[in-house]
Amino acid sequence: MNIKDDFPILKNRNIAYLDSGATSQKPQAVIDAISEFYKKCNANPHRGAYALSQEATEVYENTRTKIAEFINAKHREEIIFSKNATESLNLIAYSYGLENIEKDDEIVISIMEHHSNLVPWQKVAKTKQAKLNYMYINENFELSDEEIESKITDKTKIVGITHVSNVLGTINNIEKIIKYAHKKGALVIVDASQSIPHMKIDVQALDADFLVFSGHKMLAPLGIGVLYGKKELLDNMTPFLMGGDMIEYVYEQDTTFASLPNKFEAGTQNVEGVIGLGAAIDYIESLGYDKIEQIEREIVHYAIEELRKLNFLDLYLTKNNENHSAVISFNIKGVHPHDVASILDAEGVCVRSGNHCAQPLMRFLGIDSTCRASFYIYNTKEDVDRLVEALNKAYNMFKKYIKI
Amino acid sequence: MDNLDEVYNELIMEHSMNSYNKKHLDKADYSEMGHNPNCGDEITLEVKLDGDKIKDMAFSGHGCAISQASTSIMIDTLKGKDIKEAKEIIKTFIGMIKREIKDEEELKKLEDAIAFRNVSNMPARVKCALLAWHTIEDILDKRENEGTASIDCCHK
Structure with missing residues (x-):
C-alpha cells in the first residue's frame, strides 16, 4: 500500500511536503x-x-x-x-x-x-x-x-x-x-x-x-x-x-x-x-488510527534520529518520545530560519519558518523563530533524507559566515 | 528558484553576517524601527543629516540574511548622497525588486545594491529585501513633513 499515491498533489509535484502542521494535503x-x-x-x-x-x-x-x-x-x-x-x-x-x-x-x-x-x-x-x-x-x-x-x-x-x-x-x-x-x-x-x-x-x-x-x-x-x-x-x-x-x-x-x-x-x-x-x-x-500512529512513529523517530546527528542544529523537542507528536522545530545555529527555508525550498523541501503564531512561546524560549518540519501519513523516509541533505547544503552555504 | 547562489552571493552573505554598519551613531537625527511582524525581522535605522546630505547611517536589530544584508548595503549606497538623489535610488531599488525597472543603465545607480536583483525570483523574500528601504522612505517622508510644518509655523 502506497499512501502517497492517494494524494494527487504529491504525484504532480516533486516535493518533500513537510508542512502538514500548517495544512495537510488532500486525498483523491x-x-x-x-x-x-x-x-x-x-x-x-x-x-x-x-x-x-x-x-x-x-x-x-x-x-x-x-x-x-x-x-x-x-x-x-x-x-x-x-x-x-x-x-x-x-x-x-x-x-x-x-x-x-x-x-x-x-x-x-x-x-x-x-x-x-x-x-x-x-x-x-x-x-x-x-x-x-x-x-x-x-x-x-x-x-x-x-x-x-x-x-x-x-x-x-x-x-x-x-x-x-x-x-x-x-x-x-x-x-x-x-x-x-x-x-x-x-x-x-x-x-x-x-x-x-x-x-x-x-x-x-x-x-x-x-x-x-x-x-x-x-x-x-x-x-x-x-x-x-x-x-x-x-x-x-x-x-x-x-x-x-x-x-x-x-x-x-x-x-x-x-x-x-x-x-x-x-x-x-x-x-x-x-x-x-x-x-x-x-x-x-479506513486507514485506522493504529496504522496512522505506526506510520508516523516510524517516520518521526527516523527524522529525530537523523536530525540529532546534525550537530549544527538546535532542536526544540522533548526527550520523551512518547510525549511527542509529528512536529519538529529546529534551527541551524547562527542562521535565520527564513534563509534556511528558502534554501530548503530550492531543494524541493517544504518546511514552515517563522514564529508559528506563537510569539509568546518564542519569547519564552528566547528565540525569534524556528524552522518546523511536520509529518503526516504520506511522508516517507525519503522525505526525511531530502530534508537532511538540504539542511547540509544550507549549512555549507553559510558555514564560513556564521558567527555564534 | 534555480540558482540560489544568485541570491546568497558573497557580498550579501558577508554583509548579513559581519556588517560594519551594525552599530549605533553618536547623535542620530532620526531613529526609526522597521519590522515585518510575520517573520520577526526587526531593524532600527539611525540617520545623521548634514543639511540635505545623508552624512551617516547605522542599523541595529535582527532578521534573516536578506533583510540584514539589504540594510547594510543600503547604508553603503545612500551614505554621502543628498536626499533627492537618495530618493531616486530608493525608488529604483523598489522598482527593481518589484521587476518594474529592468533597464541596466538605470540600475547602475544602485551600486552594490544591485546584488539583490534576483530576490525578485523569491516572492516570499521580497519583503525582507525591502524592509530597510521602506524604513528610510518613512524617515525621509517624516523629514519632509517636518519641513512643511515649520514653514506653516513661520507663516502664522
Whole structure:
C-alpha cells in the first residue's frame, strides 16, 4: 500500500511536503466527494422543500452524526460547524467567556498556545477585568504536574490548552489537566487542531467541556472547522453570529433563537467543506488510527534520529518520545530560519519558518523563530533524507559566515 | 528558484553576517524601527543629516540574511548622497525588486545594491529585501513633513 499515491498533489509535484502542521494535503477521495456533491446533490440545506434540498440537508446532517461518532460525542447536536479552530475558539470566548467570566476570575492557558487560543482570552480578561495566567514549560518543553497544579486555582474558571503544541510537538497531558481543572471548578477548552489528525479523540472519555479543531489539517478542505461543546453548556450560551437559519421567530424588535446546533450556524454554511470533512474522516477510519500512529512513529523517530546527528542544529523537542507528536522545530545555529527555508525550498523541501503564531512561546524560549518540519501519513523516509541533505547544503552555504 | 547562489552571493552573505554598519551613531537625527511582524525581522535605522546630505547611517536589530544584508548595503549606497538623489535610488531599488525597472543603465545607480536583483525570483523574500528601504522612505517622508510644518509655523 502506497499512501502517497492517494494524494494527487504529491504525484504532480516533486516535493518533500513537510508542512502538514500548517495544512495537510488532500486525498483523491476527499477531492472526489466535493466534486460529486456539486455534480449530484448541490442545494442549500435546511432551506428548500424540494427533494434536492432535502438530499443536501441529509448529507450535511449525516456528516454531523459521523463527526459526533468520530469523537464519541454523546449528542449529535454537540457538533457545531465553523470556519476553522480559530472561529470555534472565538465563539467560545464571546458566547461563553464574555458571558460567564467575572472580575478577578482567572483564565489559565499554556505558554505554548497558538495565538488563536490566546488572543481571544486576552480580550475576555481585559473586558471583564479578569486575570490571564500562564502555565510554563520546563527544560524538557513539557508542562509539569507541579506547574499545572500551581496555576489552576480555586479562582480559575476557564482553562485553555492545546492537546499538541504546533511548535514543539509536545503532547500535553490533557487528561490530567481536565481532571484537575474540574476538581477546581473550572471548564476546559481543548485545542485538538494538531492532535486529531494523528490520534484518536474521545471527548467523553476526556470529559472535555469544549474541543475544537480545523478540518484542513486532517485531510479535509480549507475553511471548515468544528466546535464540540457539552450540550448543557451550549444550550445556555448566547449565539455568536446572528442571521438566517439560527432563529426561531423573528419580530420587528425581538428574536427567539433556534435550538442546537442551528443556533450557532448562522447563514449558509460551507457545505462542501462539511462533505469533504466527512470524506476525510472516512479515509482516516479506513486507514485506522493504529496504522496512522505506526506510520508516523516510524517516520518521526527516523527524522529525530537523523536530525540529532546534525550537530549544527538546535532542536526544540522533548526527550520523551512518547510525549511527542509529528512536529519538529529546529534551527541551524547562527542562521535565520527564513534563509534556511528558502534554501530548503530550492531543494524541493517544504518546511514552515517563522514564529508559528506563537510569539509568546518564542519569547519564552528566547528565540525569534524556528524552522518546523511536520509529518503526516504520506511522508516517507525519503522525505526525511531530502530534508537532511538540504539542511547540509544550507549549512555549507553559510558555514564560513556564521558567527555564534 | 534555480540558482540560489544568485541570491546568497558573497557580498550579501558577508554583509548579513559581519556588517560594519551594525552599530549605533553618536547623535542620530532620526531613529526609526522597521519590522515585518510575520517573520520577526526587526531593524532600527539611525540617520545623521548634514543639511540635505545623508552624512551617516547605522542599523541595529535582527532578521534573516536578506533583510540584514539589504540594510547594510543600503547604508553603503545612500551614505554621502543628498536626499533627492537618495530618493531616486530608493525608488529604483523598489522598482527593481518589484521587476518594474529592468533597464541596466538605470540600475547602475544602485551600486552594490544591485546584488539583490534576483530576490525578485523569491516572492516570499521580497519583503525582507525591502524592509530597510521602506524604513528610510518613512524617515525621509517624516523629514519632509517636518519641513512643511515649520514653514506653516513661520507663516502664522
